[in-house]
Amino acid sequence: VWSIALAHDRYLITGCSDNELRFFALRSTTTDEDDTFTFPPMNNEKTSEDQVPLHVQYLGSIIRKSKQRVSSLNVDNESRILACHGVESFGEFFRISTVDEIRTRLRKRLLKARKRKENGDEKNEEEIKIDWDISLIFTSLCEIKFDGKIRAMNLFMDTNITCKIIALTLNNKIDIHSLNIQDKTIEQLPSIEKSAHRTEVRCLAFSSDDMLIASGSGESLKIWNRHSCESIRTIPCDYALCCMFLPGDHSVLIGCKNGSLQIASLDSASIIEIVQGHEENQSIWAMCMTSDRQSFLTGGSDKKIQFWNFELKDEKENNSKKYPARMRKRLSFEQKRSFDVGEDVLALKITPNNRYFVAALMDTTVKVFFMDSCQMFLSLYGHSQPVLCLDISSDSRLVITGSSDRNIKIWGLDFGDCHRSLFAHDDTITAIQFVPKTHLFFSTSKDNRLKYWDADKFLHIQTLDGHCGEIRCMSITHNGMHIVTAAHDRSIRLWERTEEPLILDEEKEQEREAQFENEMENDEFILPGETNKEIGLATLKTIESLKGAESIIEALDIWREEKLKLAEHEATQKALGKEIPPPPRHIMLQALGSSYTAERFVFESLRKIPASDLEATLLLLPFDYVQKLLSLLIYYLDRFQSPELCVKCAVFLIKIHHGVLTSSHQYLNIVEQLRTHCMDAVEKLRNNVGFNLAGLKLIRRQIEEQNDVILFADATQKLTSNEAKKRKKRKSSAAILTIKGTSALA
Numbered sequence: 001v002w003s004i005a006l007a008h009d010r011y012l013i014t015g016c017s018d019n020e021l022r023f024f025a026l027r028s029t030t031t032d033e034d035d036t037f038t039f040p041p042m043n044n045e046k047t048s049e050d051q052v053p054l055h056v057q058y059l060g061s062i063i064r065k066s067k068q069r070v071s072s073l074n075v076d077n078e079s080r081i082l083a084c085h086g087v088e089s090f091g092e093f094f095r096i097s098t099v100d101e102i103r104t105r106l107r108k109r110l111l112k113a114r115k116r117k118e119n120g121d122e123k124n125e126e127e128i129k130i131d132w133d134i135s136l137i138f139t140s141l142c143e144i145k146f147d148g149k150i151r152a153m154n155l156f157m158d159t160n161i162t163c164k165i166i167a168l169t170l171n172n173k174i175d176i177h178s179l180n181i182q183d184k185t186i187e188q189l190p191s192i193e194k195s196a197h198r199t200e201v202r203c204l205a206f207s208s209d210d211m212l213i214a215s216g217s218g219e220s221l222k223i224w225n226r227h228s229c230e231s232i233r234t235i236p237c238d239y240a241l242c243c244m245f246l247p248g249d250h251s252v253l254i255g256c257k258n259g260s261l262q263i264a265s266l267d268s269a270s271i272i273e274i275v276q277g278h279e280e281n282q283s284i285w286a287m288c289m290t291s292d293r294q295s296f297l298t299g300g301s302d303k304k305i306q307f308w309n310f311e312l313k314d315e316k317e318n319n320s321k322k323y324p325a326r327m328r329k330r331l332s333f334e335q336k337r338s339f340d341v342g343e344d345v346l347a348l349k350i351t352p353n354n355r356y357f358v359a360a361l362m363d364t365t366v367k368v369f370f371m372d373s374c375q376m377f378l379s380l381y382g383h384s385q386p387v388l389c390l391d392i393s394s395d396s397r398l399v400i401t402g403s404s405d406r407n408i409k410i411w412g413l414d415f416g417d418c419h420r421s422l423f424a425h426d427d428t429i430t431a432i433q434f435v436p437k438t439h440l441f442f443s444t445s446k447d448n449r450l451k452y453w454d455a456d457k458f459l460h461i462q463t464l465d466g467h468c469g470e471i472r473c474m475s476i477t478h479n480g481m482h483i484v485t486a487a488h489d490r491s492i493r494l495w496e497r498t499e500e501p502l503i504l505d506e507e508k509e510q511e512r513e514a515q516f517e518n519e520m521e522n523d524e525f526i527l528p529g530e531t532n533k534e535i536g537l538a539t540l541k542t543i544e545s546l547k548g549a550e551s552i553i554e555a556l557d558i559w560r561e562e563k564l565k566l567a568e569h570e571a572t573q574k575a576l577g578k579e580i581p582p583p584p585r586h587i588m589l590q591a592l593g594s595s596y597t598a599e600r601f602v603f604e605s606l607r608k609i610p611a612s613d614l615e616a617t618l619l620l621l622p623f624d625y626v627q628k629l630l631s632l633l634i635y636y637l638d639r640f641q642s643p644e645l646c647v648k649c650a651v652f653l654i655k656i657h658h659g660v661l662t663s664s665h666q667y668l669n670i671v672e673q674l675r676t677h678c679m680d681a682v683e684k685l686r687n688n689v690g691f692n693l694a695g696l697k698l699i700r701r702q703i704e705e706q707n708d709v710i711l712f713a714d715a716t717q718k719l720t721s722n723e724a725k726k727r728k729k730r731k732s733s734a735a736i737l738t739i740k741g742t743s744a745l746a
Contacts, residue, residue: 001014001016002015002016002017002070002071003015003070003073005075007079007082008079008098009026010025010026010027011023011024011025011026011059011096011137012024012025012056013073013082014073015072015084016069016070017069017070019063019066019068020061020062020064021061021062021064021070023060023062023138024058025056025057025059026055027055027056059137061134062094062135062138062140064086064092065092065143068086068087069087070084070085071085071086071087072084072085074153074154074155075096076155076156077156078157079096080096080157080163080181081093081096081141081157081163081181082094082095082096083155083165089169090143090144090145090146090150091143091153091165091167093140093141093142093144093165093179094139095138095140095141095181096137096138097137102136102137141181141184142179142184142186144165144177144179144186146167146169147173147175147191148170148171149169149170149171150167151168151169151170152167153165153166153167158178161181161182162178162179162180163181164176164178164179164189165177165179171198172193172194172196172198173191173192173193173198174192175188175191176188176190176191195222195234196222196490196492197217197219197220197222198217198218198219198220199217199218199219200472200490201216201217201472201473201486201492202239202472202473202486203215203216203242203243203255203473204216204243204475204492205243205244205252206475206477206482206484207245208245208478210478210479210482212225212226212245212249213226213475213484214243214244214245215486215492216237216240216241216242216243217239217240218240219237219239220235220236220237221235221237221252221264222234222235223235223266229494233269235252235264235265235270237256237271238256238257238260238262239256239257239258240255240256241255241256242254242255242285244288244289244296246263246310246331247293247310247331249266250265250266250267250331251263251265251272252264252266253296255277255298256283256284258281258283259279259280259281259283259300259302260276260277261275261277262274262275263331263332272330277308277335278300278301279300282301283300283301284298284299284300285299285300285301285345285347285348286298286299286300286345286347287348291352291354293310294309294310295309296308296310297348297350297357298348299345299348299359300344301344303340303343303345304338304340304345305339305348305357305359306335306337306338306339307335307336307338308333308336309334310332310333311331311332311334312330313330313331313332314327314329314330315328315330339369339374341359342361343362345361346362346388347360347387347390348360349390349391349399351371351396351413352392352394352395352396353396354371355370355371355396356370356396357369358399360386360387360389360390360401361387362386363386364381364383364386364403365380365381365383365387366379366380366381366387366390367379367380368380368399368413378415380399380401380411380416380418382421383405384405385403386403387403388403388428388430389401389429389432390432391441392413392434393438393439394434394437397414398410398411398412398419398439399412400432400441400455402429402430402432402443403429404428404429406424406425406426406427406428406429406445407421407424408421408432408453409422410458419455419458420458422460424443424445425443425445425446425447425449425451427445427447427470428445428446429444430470430471431471431474431485432444433474433475433476434455434476435476435480436476436478436480438480439454439455440452440453440454440461441453441455442474442476444471444472444473444485445471446471448467448468448470448487449465449467449471450463450471450474450483450495451464459504461502461504462507463507463511464495466493467487467489467493468489469487469488469491470487471486472486472487473485474486481497482495483495544613545613545617545620546620548614548616548617549617549618549621551605551608551609552617552621553621553622555602555605556602556625556628556629556632558598558601559598559601559628561586562585562586562598565583566582569582588601589601599636603636606629606649614648614652615652618652618656619656623660626657627667630650630653631670633646633649633650634670634673634674637650637674637680637681638677640681643681643682643684643685644685646681647678647681647682650678651678
């Protein structure tokens with residue numbers, strides 16, 4: 001059952017993984033019959049002798065048009081409309097009839113049944129049988145198609161005949177519809193849309209002044225203001241895979257999945273030019289601009305690298321009859337040449353000195369070509385899977401590459417040697433970029449993390465967590481003060497560099513602690529003597545259990561120290577033959593008060609451990625401290641201090657260290673004392689519980705005699721009947737087993 005709904009406080013609707021909605025009637029034994037409709041009994045309905053305040057009766061089911069499971073069931077505030085939706089983009093709506101409407105429909109069916117009878121006038125109403133089904137109460141009303149897959153829905157009655165329906169869809173949009181329940185007409189009202197993308201963001205770019213951010217997705221290109229983080233332009237386009245601002249920052253060049261290059265104008269908020277840059281339906285994966293901003297390169301899955309030059313084209317500014325057309329210059333581009341590399345181009349960069357361009361190919365290699373002649377200069381190989389991203393430092397000396405094999409490699413551009421290979425992330429590396437004018441770089445991955453690195457010292461500087469999904473793309477400002485990232489969680493996050501000093505040792509220590517905590521939580525306990533792997537402890541080893549074990553060890557050390565001090569003090573008094581001042585107590589005991597003993601300190605440390613972490617904490621104790629703790633448990637049981645806790649700890653510790661405890665006579669003495677004290681403590685607890693129970697029964701009898709009532713009569717009767725049924729069932733099953741065993745032996 002994925003969802004349930006309640007209508008009129010008497011109908012229960014359930015939605016499951018199949019395409020049926022099941023309906024149940026809830027009947028209260030305390031409700032008057034005049035206020036509810038009496039349903040006819042079902043053929044397979046079983047009556048029970050138990051007196052329960054609520055009866056549930058199955059009414060029937062309705063087949064939905066959707067074959068998928070039910071995601072949610074909703075009923076309006078007046079219980080007149082039932083809404084049902086699955087994981088698709090449409091919802092189904094049913095009308096819920098009132099008691100008067102049900103009776104009216106029954107009368108109509110009765111009249112029709114009379115007419116179908118040959119001697120209908122001579123028959124009474126009781127003699128005429130009519131078919132009763134769920135359609136008397138729930139009738140299909142309509143279906144509404146939404147713009148995206150539905151994730152949540154709500155509805156309410158606006159007037160007596162109109163119902164407002166609000167649905168949250170997967171494409172980040174709230175659709176509102178008005179439904180007329182009389183003529184079944186549907187009116188779509190204005191929708192509520194957030195100024196964000198409807199689909200996943202695939203590319204990001206900063207403008208030349210770092211004030212604007214361009215983000216491209218499957219349906220549009222959006223321009224954002226970096227200061228206000230608000231969308232200022234939305235330009236519909238094809239599926240964008242890469243983008244960059246053109247010189248002047250008045251337009252953005254988009255590389256699309258269908259192989260086209262599109263120029264989006266920020267002034268008109270529209271696509272002003274479309275050029276088929278690569279073969280049709282061949283994705284453009286990468287584009288980059290030269291440092292002089294006069295030309296750019298594009299690479300795609302058609303195994304070609306295209307060279308383009310910017311140019312100014314004349315176009316008419318307006319074509320109205322009132323004003324004559326004026327010509328103006330507009331930035332455009334034209335193809336200069338084409339270069340076939342033989343493999344799909346996944347990433348592309350030009351060195352800042354415009355001498356080389358570097359291309360990452362599908363065959364896991366990275367090749368460096370001369371910019372003027374397109375001859376190959378270097379071939380960088382070492383990745384085991386295709387390289388998805390690369391970047392070049394500002395001094396044109398280093399190349400960094402990120403691959404699906406989760407490694408980052410740092411190459412020298414002079415000789416093509418690999419300076420270092422870093423195992424950087426836990427999943428595919430999706431983007432990598434140098435901070436301008438430095439050898440520091442950032443990397444993103446499908447493991448939801450943004451990491452900061454030093455390419456000279458090969459150090460991991462910092463890890464930035466924030467995204468809840470796979471990070472797809474990244475862009476850094478020209479001054480390196482801001483970073484923008486976009487992820488599969490459909491969020492765009494802006495990161496700002498602070499002036500706070502970063503200490504690498506502290507970052508490494510925090511990373512080690514997080515890794516250690518993760519390993520502790522994933523580790524499983526191994527119990528000595530356990531052979532069945534399906535049986536284990538319910539708790540996991542956590543930082544809380546480690547802290548609890550440390551607190552017990554510290555308390556036991558203090559107790560041992562105080563015990564040795566008292567022993568030395570008594571020996572000194574005996575040797576001198578006179579009383580001397582006692583030694584100073586431990587500073588922890590002094591802070592807690594003069595009446596706070598070392599035994600009480602250990603007991604409080606043990607009692608403060610949560611019950612869920614107690615077994616995990618005891619399992620982490622070394623055996624020397626286990627022996628000390630068992631001796632103290634005997635002390636606590638002798639004084640009847642929290643016997644439940646002491647018995648629980650003693651039983652668990654003996655179970656874990658059974659082999660060592662039973663191999664030495666010294667430990668056997670401790671085990672025997674624990675057995676005796678545990679039995680005495682449990683017997684005393686049993687006597688206390690029995691005494692209290694007898695007292696409560698006496699008080700109950702006195703109240704019943706004084707007030708002439710029987711307390712808990714219904715509960716007692718139900719409990720007695722249930723116990724009788726269980727005994728009867730056990731006897732019948734035992735008889736069956738006896739018969740089977742006899743036949744088998746025969």
